[in-house]
Amino acid sequence: MSSVPYPFTAVVGQTDLRLALLLNAVSPAVGGVLVRGEKGTAKSTAVRALSALLPQVDVVPGCRFSCAPGAPDPACPDGPHEPGAGAARPARMVELPVGASEDRLVGALDIERALSEGVKAFEPGLLADAHRGILYVDEVNLLHDHLIDLLLDAAAMGASYVEREGVSVRHAARFLLVGTMNPEEGELRPQLLDRFGLTVEVAASREPAQRVEVVRRRLAYEDDPAAFAIRWADEEHEVRARVVAARALLPQVLLGDTALLQIAAACAGFEVDGMRADIVMARTATALAAWAGRTSVRKEDVRQAALLALPHRRRRNPFDAPGLDEEMLDRILDGFPDEEPEPEPDPEPQGPDDGGDGDGDGGGPDGDGGGVPPQHDGPPAQEADSPEAAPDAPDTTREDAPQPSAQGSGAAEQAPVAAAEPFRTKVLSVPGLGEGAAGRRSRARTAHGRTTGSQRPRGHLTKLHLAATVHAAAPHQKARGRAGRGLVIRKDDLRQATREGREGNLVLFVVDASGSMAARQRMSAVKGAVMSLLLDAYQRRDKVGLITFRGSGAELALPPTSSVDAAAARLERLPTGGRTPLAAGLLKAHEVLRVERLRDPSRRPLLVVVTDGRATSAGVPGGRPGGTPRELSGRSARLLASEGIASVVVDCESGPVRLGLAGVLAADLGAPAVTLDGLRADSLAGLVKNVRTAVTHTASLNSVSRRAA
Template identity: 45%
Template structure:
């Protein structure tokens, strides 16, 4: 046999990554592992290498559902055959392509059978192939939302349920989910993030000796994969034996109540909302003990499990990366094991001390902000993640409708319609044609235009917009949104933050927002018009200003009339807008509200909003 998989035991360093993968092999019910890190850090290599050391499973050759011997799926013709005999086979390793259709993932009507006799036979998909094995997703953070929803349902129930095209089918779909991702490409939806039992952050080694060894091994493998794999046969077999022993030991591994209390204590102290964390830590601690050949869980096992289970589940501020403070973890371990009474009071003190610093970034409750519906009067941006579009050219297929000239043929529905009419010989006519109806979503560009002139409210505006942008960027990864900021003061406006979803770039540009000077409002609206003209994303313009323009674009012009003209141009272009009036004092001119009327926008007083519910209001507007 020619080996094409890099040996698991030959991976240099990355001990935590290898441990996480081995724990998932010992106990597949852990929920899999998410591997995060930069490009070229052996994420995919490690995931694929795991399959070569997993103990084989028993299955019937040709079974599309990977049925458990002795308990076959009721509709599996292969396993229910009287002569079917299971045999040892490698653990399934199924790769889920980012471009896979929902039909390919969950399964669909077998068109070949339908064409032959009109019968409705289910053709299993990737979830059936991954049963009792590994479902691997490279760049899982780029997975389309409709596939994420499918995975969440299957991972939660361990069953794939298909009810479509006249079919009503359910089959087992228990798999270990392994996903890799690069943070530069965005983060995961919280629901999917929590489904991963373990999370590992990987980085390239900084030691030149280790880096050289990585290169040396990779070059040797590529030159002759089979010969290189042969050099690691002993180490690979040792890992197989270790896993087989651990799987046998696992049912008898004990975790006492004191350590269960420790697990719950750590989850509470790190402000983990999901109870799945407690369950996975319990399982991971036992699996770790079994992997080390022990039958009792120790505090060291719990601590090691916490480093894999809690980083991606603990509550974080915007831009705070996943991870655990090792010193805090050590202190909590000692407090829980030695002085439980003091631990409780210490936690309250720490929360109180940290509470105020988190207020700037905390998300407001939904009831704290008014709900705003921003319409798209022209419809220019009706195509396309966040904005739901009915009958979109791309997206999730929700139904099929009769259409004699379909732009997207619903093959299953068309064939079913023809088959039910019972023509002899079988034929499809125009009257049988159905069109796919899709629901798509599109990202948004949220453009903040911020008055930074030297008014009394300048500092308040800056605090509000900075908090809002930072808060919005925390979910921009999941929504594929972009955020941009235009600041205007002095003689002109500038694009302070170009459209971005990058956390690092946003921090660099928003660290300091200068204030002071005059109010070049026409320049700001002109820059906004030019910025939005360069994007294909549906925009939302958020203007924070008192409207007191005093710097014209052209000498001799009235700054206020210029501002109104640009507002009208934006309205004619169909740009949804929101105006936040920053005017203060007893006497108010109401210029911001006049500007909102010209924009066709709603106007709110900034004093009604904090940074938290400003972010919430903008989310609702999108």
């Protein structure tokens, strides 16, 4: 990777992305940017290039927390600072990796030295490094929830607090927060979406001419990065100067009563929650006016601010697509008179979206520079689409593709039916104590949660168990010559607290789409139940996968992913019909779980089989040993049970005459069986809290159900 960054002004396309980043550079109080889009759309390229456009900052020499010489932080851990000249340095861009620990983000307080030596030793984290610069979080939707909470709290308060066992450190942490994410890999919770000031959706251009320009510039950059940067130096300087001028003009911009009413009406009209949207829109509209060189906010500023600040605040559940009805927005804004025009001429008559389309017409190296830099859809080499797709990225190219012929044999295929209204489900969890990624489903050993015991620290001490430490040190006080009231504590006495919380699991759905499920009302209820479980999986921070079986085989409709809305979309398009290859569905589940165990051994699976239990087709490829379809499904279920895979069977059988075959399947899996009605959290049936608790109930059904079968 070249040490010379790709120039911001060489980016082709992505007008909204570039504008949102520049507005935050003008006014960091806007609250940052969340960039949503598919892979290979220059998200990271634009963010990394932005730091070169920020003005240099003056810092106190030797201060690890980047205090300003003229106004140092009075609570700075490296202070107090004496007045004096500062040292200028470029604004930093700090990247927060997905796998970062809490100590790496907020800093590490050395509890060992604090207790044994009485020294408050603090090692700054990434929040301190990013102060007065940019903090960039790639794949922010994959970051652990507690880290996102810490990050957004610091961004909102402008300070970071580290507290450990009564020892606390505070330092300033004001930065431009930028997060990027691919929605295919999962969504952020609405509460966290609301904490980002602006959001933009990015996608690769479909215009051949623009794509050609992307490739041309990218190849020129890779051939000679230094020469390419020199080629764009004038445009970079112009935009940098414009950012400085807009920052200086910002305090003079007037936000009139009409503009405030337009902002309030837009937020109320789109029914956004809380008041943060109003504040962000006001700051964004003000920054837009300053960027355009004006001292008053106009209707077009309010409109552009709404398009950037409101779409992500309208989501009510993970199945809602973000967006904004622009016609409705125009109707709301048209109900207010325009502000009086300014008497002075506008130094930037083209407004904040000038600069052309990036085809070399006003932003290229031979153009006039414009007001906004030229545009670029192309990613750097490391972001280009790879022939090897990510394992948890759903295939969005098959939305309307026909089912394989193996799926369509037997009864005629029926068109997909809509899902019934989702409902709140009972809690399904994996038995035992796991160590997987933080979530809200099953019990697990976690860094956060209730304290359950203590142990000697393995490496750096992070969570002190005070009582256990005192208990370990107490017997040795006489031998250590204790003379005062305090304990004499040594490193060997320290004990780490062990904590228990909740983890997220891999919830793999195996859905029967055969002809026996094809009654429209029945399949609608089944889809509604699965949709309800998907919503529950989203709230509990699980990964999900979807297998369907019908005809003469099973299909992995969605590989395990964090994108619950992708699973919901596949479920909505699910057709039905054909025979019932139950064994094929179970064996496909076994194979998927085997591969996922190799990829992520700490994430425990929960298998949810949605079926009426009928098996009318073998559907087993490769000429495996024979048997009736029911015998094959029984052997497949017992194979899963023998490997300790926690399962739940959702019994979809209906009607006055019931065969109880789902109960047989549940017994073979060593799993509970729950009906569609019993899945509801408000039903009269007992709450299913742990799949193992139902094994005793299903065991009694085993012999009776087998005779009935």
